[in-house]
Amino acid sequence: MGLKGKLTAQIEMKAGGDLFHELVRYEPQQIPNISPTTIQGCDLHEGDWGNVGSVYFWKYTLDGKQGVAKDVIESIDEEKKSMTFKVIEGDLMKLYKAFKVGFHVDTHGGIDLVTWTLEYEKLNDDVEEPLSMLGFCIKLAKDVEAHHLKAT
Secondary structure, eight states, X not given: OXXXXXEEEEEEOTTOHHHHHHHHHHOXXXXXXXXXXXXXXXXXXXXXXXXXXXXXXXXXXXXXXXXXXXEEEEEEETTTTEEEEEEEEEGGGGTEEEEEEEEEEEEETTEEEEEEEEEEEESSTTSOOOHHXXXXXXXXXXXXXXXXXXXX
16 A cells, blocks of 8 residues: 555535635635634734745644644645645644645536645555545535525
8 A cells, every 4th residue: 555645526616616716815714714613723824825835824623633734835826726735734744744735626617616635645554545634625615615605
């Protein structure tokens, strides 16, 4: 079994992928208000909101357990409406040597799709694939969608 892996999931975003991208890029500190069972906090530690190189500190709940993560925005592509975060500290680093979370927004036939990608390197073969983290990302997107649909 390999230590490196990549998981991908795609979800339709009825509220509009642009809204999702703009929220995560420019106002991630609002996410705890939108998805409080998933994310309980997002603080800026270095840089400016929504800029490459900025460092965020997240408080979250995964599989019923409280967790924290510090990550750096590794890349942003406005044209593709994509962002990649590299986890540099926190609970995930107890299991993974490297962990990246990215998303991008595509439009196909008038339907916006958010695609999540997790890239990781496990510390050893005993570490499970991060399927629950992929489910966490899907739930976050659904919560953002429900919030925006309710607000319109």
